[in-house]
Structures are given as C-alpha cells and as structure tokens.
Amino acid sequence: MAIPSDNNRSEPADPSSPVSLPSSSHVHDVLVVGAGPAGSACAYWLAEAGWDVVVIEKKVFPRDKTCGDGLTPRSVRQLEDMGLGGILAGAHRYEGLRAVAFGRSLDLKWPEHPSFPPYGYVITRHDLDQAVADHALKAGANVLQDVEAVEPLPAHPEDSAGSVGPSRRAGADVLRPCGGALVRARGSDHLAELRARYVVVADGANSRFGRALGTSRDRSRPMGMALRGYFLSPRHDDPFIESHLDVRDHAGRVVPGYGWIFPLGDGRVNVGVGLLSVEDRWKGINTSRLMDAFIERAPGSWGLSAATACGSPTGGKLPMGLAVGPRTGPNTLAVGDAAGSINPFNGEGIAYGYETGRLAAACLGRALSGEGEAALGDYEVRLQDAYGLYYKIGRAFVSLITHPELMRACVRTGMHSQSIMEWLLRIMANLLRPDELGPAEAAYKALVAIARVTPEP
Numbered sequence: 001m002a003i004p005s006d007n008n009r010s011e012p013a014d015p016s017s018p019v020s021l022p023s024s025s026h027v028h029d030v031l032v033v034g035a036g037p038a039g040s041a042c043a044y045w046l047a048e049a050g051w052d053v054v055v056i057e058k059k060v061f062p063r064d065k066t067c068g069d070g071l072t073p074r075s076v077r078q079l080e081d082m083g084l085g086g087i088l089a090g091a092h093r094y095e096g097l098r099a100v101a102f103g104r105s106l107d108l109k110w111p112e113h114p115s116f117p118p119y120g121y122v123i124t125r126h127d128l129d130q131a132v133a134d135h136a137l138k139a140g141a142n143v144l145q146d147v148e149a150v151e152p153l154p155a156h157p158e159d160s161a162g163s164v165g166p167s168r169r170a171g172a173d174v175l176r177p178c179g180g181a182l183v184r185a186r187g188s189d190h191l192a193e194l195r196a197r198y199v200v201v202a203d204g205a206n207s208r209f210g211r212a213l214g215t216s217r218d219r220s221r222p223m224g225m226a227l228r229g230y231f232l233s234p235r236h237d238d239p240f241i242e243s244h245l246d247v248r249d250h251a252g253r254v255v256p257g258y259g260w261i262f263p264l265g266d267g268r269v270n271v272g273v274g275l276l277s278v279e280d281r282w283k284g285i286n287t288s289r290l291m292d293a294f295i296e297r298a299p300g301s302w303g304l305s306a307a308t309a310c311g312s313p314t315g316g317k318l319p320m321g322l323a324v325g326p327r328t329g330p331n332t333l334a335v336g337d338a339a340g341s342i343n344p345f346n347g348e349g350i351a352y353g354y355e356t357g358r359l360a361a362a363c364l365g366r367a368l369s370g371e372g373e374a375a376l377g378d379y380e381v382r383l384q385d386a387y388g389l390y391y392k393i394g395r396a397f398v399s400l401i402t403h404p405e406l407m408r409a410c411v412r413t414g415m416h417s418q419s420i421m422e423w424l425l426r427i428m429a430n431l432l433r434p435d436e437l438g439p440a441e442a443a444y445k446a447l448v449a450i451a452r453v454t455p456e457p
C-alpha cells in the first residue's frame with residue numbers, strides 16, 4: 001500500500017512576500033472572482049482567446065477543498081478539452097460505479113459514449129484545482145492568489161460594453177452591473193480597486209460576492225449538505241467508486257441521499273455522506289451522526305474506523321438544479337456553485353463548474369468582440385438549452401426521493417435489475433447518447449415529455 005502524501009493541507013502563506021496588485025487605473029477585460037473549477041476554466045478559455053483576464057482567489061494554492069474528489073467522464077472530457085488530460089496520469093482511474101443497497105451490490109461500468117470517455121478519476125481538489133489555475137496562468141490569465149474580493153465596485157459607464165439598457169438595469173431578475181471589486185491582498189490592511197469591463201462571479205456555494213450583486217437561492221429547489229473525510233484503506237485502488245443508496249439516520253430510517261467511498265489510489269479513500277433537502281424536509285438531520293453510522297455499517301473490507309481516519313471530516317453545501325439566480329446582468333455572469341449549477345441527480349458539481357465557466361467565457365468573448373450585453377443574455381439561454389429540462393427532471397426526482405417510502409421502494413426495485421441500474425446511471429450522470437435511442441434514452445424522452453407540460457410549484 002502506498003504511503004499517502006500529506007497533501008491535504010494548504011501551504012502557509014509566506015508573510016514576507018506581499019501580493020502585488022495591478023494598478024487600479026487599469027481596466028481589465030474580465031475580472032473572475034474565485035479560482036475553483038468554474039473560475040479557473042472560465043479564465044483559461046478567456047485567456048486562450050487572447051482576452052485580458054484577471055482571476056482573484058482568496059486562498060493560496062495548493063489549497064484543500066471539501067469534496068468527494070470524484071471526476072466523472074463529463075469532468076474528464078472538460079479537462080482533456082483544456083489540454084489537461086496529462087495531469088490525470090498520476091491520479092486513480094476507475095471504471096464505473098458500484099451501487100450498494102439492501103444487501104445487494106451491482107458494478108455499473110461507465111457507458112460507451114461518442115463524447116465522453118468510459119472512465120473517471122479520483123483526484124484531490126488540493127492537486128486538481130492548482131493544476132487548472134496554473135493552466136489558466138500559462139494561457140495568459142493573471143491569477144492573483146491570497147487576494148479576496150471584499151465587495152463589488154459600482155459600474156463605471158465607460159468601462160462596460162456601453163450597452164447597459166435601462167430596462168435590464170431596473171429589472172429584479174438580473175444581476176447588478178459591476179465595475180470590478182474592492183480587494184484586500186495578503187500582508188496588507190489596504191483595500192485596493194480592481195477594475196474590469198465584465199465580472200464573473202465564481203466564488204462557490206456561499207457566494208458572498210454573488211449575493212452582493214443580487215443572487216439568492218430559490219428555497220423551494222433542492223439543496224445538498226455533505227460531509228467527507230479521508231481514511232487509510234487496503235482497497236484504496238479499487239476499480240469502482242462505491243455509492244450506498246440506503247444510508248440511514250439514527251432512527252434507522254433510509255434518508256434521501258447517499259454514502260460514498262471513492263478510492264484515491266494513494267493509500268486513502270474519500271468517504272462521505274450527502275443528504276438532499278427540499279424546503280424544510282430533512283432539515284433536522286445531523287450529518288455528523290449520519291457519517292458515523294455510515295462508517296459503522298460500511299463493508300469491513302474497506303477498513304474504515306477511527307483508527308484509519310486521516311483527520312476529522314469537513315462539510316459543505318451543494319446548491320443544485322440552477323437554484324441560484326439571477327445568473328446574468330448587463331456586465332456580470334454567475335458560474336458554477338455560485339449559479340447553483342450542481343446536478344441534482346448525483347451531486348456532481350466539478351464538471352458543471354467547468355462547463356458553465358466555458359459557456360460564460362464564450363458569451364463574454366462575443367460581448368467583448370462588440371455584441372455587448374446581448375451576448376451576456378445569451379448565457380442564460382445556453383444554460384437553459386444545456387440543463388433546463390434535465391435539471392427540471394432532476395428536481396422532480398429529488399422531490400420524489402425525499403419521501404422515505406418512495407425512496408425505499410425505488411431503490412429496492414432498481415437493485416434487482418442490472419439493466420435498470422445501468423439506464424439510471426446514464427440518466428443520473430447525464431451521459432445519455434444523442435445518437436442512439438436505447439432504453440435509457442427512451443425512458444428519459446418520456447420523462448422530458450412529462451416535464452415539458454408539468455408546471456413546477
């Protein structure tokens with residue numbers, strides 16, 4: 001068994017080297033707030049296209065980020081498109097998902113697909129996020145670490161595309177215009193101005209900067225809460241990631257969510273529990289107790305115990321199904337978790353961070369090339385094209401499984417059929433084939449037809 005590298009701690013910042021900020025008189029084409037998957041991907045695609053982009057990140061890479069560390073084929077595709085396939089060479093590659101529930105276990109391989117590879121990886125966010133931010137830097141983005149956006153700057157009329165229409169400005173369903181950010185760099189009490197024509201909000205699930213520009217979460221839409229920790233395990237290089245679909249609370253009730261064991265291939269596994277909630281249902285559940293119960297019940301072969309735990313678990317929120325909005329403004333866009341872009345079917349957010357960052361970069365490129373505000377409005381259209389109906393079905397799925405009896409009945413039935421679970425995996429991982437109408441695609445088509453005519457509460 002390999003000895004795990006102690007790579008989950010952020011390096012302490014060197015206080016002797018103050019971060020130097022660009023001159024406050026310079027107006028960048030784009031300012032990106034946050035260098036997680038969404039912000040770094042957006043910055044990479046903008047820099048690659050030759051735009052003057054500055055990204056600010058309040059932490060110092062490599063930094064830890066609470067996550068399951070699982071990359072599905074959708075994430076792998078985005079990394080390969082950015083020319084980053086090479087960084088995955090040393091990471092743990094896996095073939096599919098093992099679904100475990102009610103005493104049964106099914107190994108479900110990732111499907112063959114014309115656009116996505118039939119494999120995924122497990123890699124710590126400590127290593128992954130640094131690599132993508134470095135890549136954006138190499139492409140020409142100015143990546144400023146240890147610099148926090150404290151608050152948005154008011155828009156300066158001559159800085160923006162010059163087409164900020166009064167109707168959109170007045171509308172409550174758009175982000176406020178913004179001229180950049182008031183920032184604070186490490187080693188300084190001084191607040192400085194960082195100015196830009198366009199601003200991308202990529203500051204993650206808590207999104208303080210996004211809220212200052214007018215975003216809020218639609219509380220009727222699903223939200224995830226998850227907790228994860230690392231453990232030493234003899235099965236650290238298992239070829240499947242494992243999902244347990246019958247996670248129980250202290251009273252023995254099956255809860256809406258799942259427990260996971262994702263092998264990292266370096267001696268450790270990433271173990272966690274995620275819980276879904278809609279409105280106030282399931283709010284009272286203590287995720288730490290859920291995690292303890294999950295570890296106790298997990299198959300002994302994984303070797304999970306207090307003795308093999310590498311530190312205490314940490315948790316975070318998962319805003320899903322485009323629950324956060326508005327996502328566009330006259331010169332502002334929100335991407336990734338700041339836009340609530342996590343897939344409600346499976347809690348996957350890295351791929352959607354990369355994808356929404358890329359979509360935003362494409363629209364910003366058009367805006368900067370002369371189309372102005374209209375190109376930014378197109379970002380919402382493209383989001384709806386890519387995820388609108390799929391996420392609507394996902395939200396209905398979440399509402400369904402938050403009823404314990406239904407959840408139990410669905411999982412029990414599914415676990416008796418390898419093919420039903422293979423179709424479900426395709427639907428839930430958003431890996432349906434556009435070029436074939438197999439059973440999974442046919443089932444999904446029927447769901448789309450229903451979703452189109454069903455109003456949401």
Ligand SMILES: Cc1cc2nc3c(=O)[nH]c(=O)nc-3n(C[C@H](O)[C@H](O)[C@H](O)COP(=O)(O)OP(=O)(O)OC[C@H]3O[C@@H](n4cnc5c(N)ncnc54)[C@H](O)[C@@H]3O)c2cc1C
Nearest residue numbers: 034036037038058067068070149204226316336337349350
């Ligand atoms: C427990 C857990 C497990 C998960 N497991 C998985 C998984 O296995 N696979 C998967 O695909 N997804 C998973 N997710 C979801 C995934 O982590 C997120 O969807 C993803 O990180 C979103 O990327 P992002 O760039 O939008 O935000 P983030 O990754 O949160 O990045 C935001 C960045 O902005 C920075 N920042 C914030 N505020 C400021 C500011 N004011 N100024 C400057 N910088 C700022 C932060 O430091 C951070 O680096 C999990 C989430 C949780 C909580």
